Amino acid sequence: MPELPEVEGVVRELAPASKGRTISEVKVSEVIRSSKELGKEAIVKGKTLEDFIEELSDMTIIDVTRRSKYIYFHLEKAGQPHLLVSHLGMSGAWFVVNSLDEVVERKFKNHIHVIFTMDDGGMLVYSDIRRFGELRLLGKEEDYSPLLKMAPEPFSREAIDHFLAMASTPKYARKPIKEVIMDGHIISGCGNIYATEALFKMKIHPNRTTERISEKRKRELFNVIVNVLQESIDAGGSSISDYRNINGEAGTMQTRLKMYGKKVCSHCGSSTKSMKIAGRTSVYCPKCQR
DNA sequence: AGCAGCGTCCGGCCGC
DNA sequence: TGCGGCCGGACGCTG
Known part of the structure; x- marks a missing residue:
């Protein structure tokens, strides 16, 4: 993917x-x-x-x-x-x-x-x-x-202000945070894998309504998303199911994932849960993510 | 006008 | 082993 x-x-x-x-x-x-x-x-x-x-x-x-x-x-x-x-x-x-x-x-x-x-x-x-x-x-x-x-490139200077402004509009403020960060008009290039990882790192429940996250936490979340994307670029990407690079090789980011596709929370050992958000499977730890 | 909801593009894979 | 159902980025269309 x-x-x-x-x-x-x-x-x-x-x-x-x-x-x-x-x-x-x-x-x-x-x-x-x-x-x-x-x-x-x-x-x-x-x-x-x-x-x-x-x-x-x-x-x-x-x-x-x-x-x-x-x-x-x-x-x-x-x-x-x-x-x-x-x-x-x-x-x-x-x-x-x-x-x-x-x-x-x-x-x-x-x-x-x-x-x-x-x-x-x-x-x-x-x-x-x-x-x-x-x-x-x-x-x-x-x-x-x-x-x-499309939203600005996540690594560009204007990307965070674009995210914060869009996340505060009535349309997006009432949606689950995971749906918002996966929307390419809000943040470019963040799909299910990296949205799942970033929300786990931030201990934010994927279904939490966007307006119930403080400005400070939204800033931190954005920075965590950018860091996870950069970490994955450096690792050659995640080879989940069908991704290969042009030499047919797999990346190694999948071994660094902490929540996507996991049955057990790597932090507390609880069984993870899964729910549909905007039609996509969303895995989270019910104990760590609130 | 803008938005929610659904259709579109499909084969791999899972469970029965 | 056969087979129906589920899954999913992101756009276009419809009501």
């Missing part, structure tokens, strides 16, 4: 492997083709496959960056800039290989959906088991308005 730290890891590896290369060929799986024929929008969004393939052909990759949980491929063709936005959804993964045989894990190999062959013979391979990911080719970021509505 890729969240911000996992996406950051992918971008750090994709950038040096693809910068300056030109896409010479684009291949799309039969599964995507038949999905499109049925009028669905699996993975390739907002464009016909014909346009997607035609437009991407001969584009040069200028840079690869991250914005929240999105990967931005900055592209150029005939002097015009373009932007390919990639979201990994639940199970998306990029691999950089010279041959598809290098994608060794069967579940990734069996679900390869898009292949960009580059002018140096290398291939950018997108695999997605559940097909919740997306690839959206734009002229620029402004062409897809949801990208403009």
Whole structure:
């Protein structure tokens, strides 16, 4: 389940492997083709496959960056800039290989959906088991308005004030804190894993109403979220279920998690509890978190 | 106008 | 071993 730290890891590896290369060929799986024929929008969004393939052909990759949980491929063709936005959804993964045989894990190999062959013979391979990911080719970021509505990057100076201001609005003040910190319009890139960890560290019950947390505690919570995200980036991300980096390797953050997926509280030994908040499973310690 | 609730994209995995 | 149901980021649509 890729969240911000996992996406950051992918971008750090994709950038040096693809910068300056030109896409010479684009291949799309039969599964995507038949999905499109049925009028669905699996993975390739907002464009016909014909346009997607035609437009991407001969584009040069200028840079690869991250914005929240999105990967931005900055592209150029005939002097015009373009932007390919990639979201990994639940199970998306990029691999950089010279041959598809290098994608060794069967579940990734069996679900390869898009292949960009580059002018140096290398291939950018997108695999997605559940097909919740997306690839959206734009002229620029402004062409897809949801990208403009994302919260600032959590590591940016303005992120904490944005969080505090949004958390105080009537709409969000009455919601459970976990729902608020997992909302990408409030904080960018904090998904279930890191929200669970941060709330456990802060000893805050995930269902506590946001307005029942003091300004001081909300500031501390924000800083804990940022620290957990940074710790995970440094550990190469959490390899929970389907996340792999582009070499097919797993990160080690999952061994450092204290609450996500746990049956027993690592602090007091109590059995953890689980409840649904905004439709997502939320694990917590009923004794430590109030 | 803005928001809550639901549909959409799916296969892996779990429990019976 | 077979199979139905559950799970989930984040947007779009509807009422």
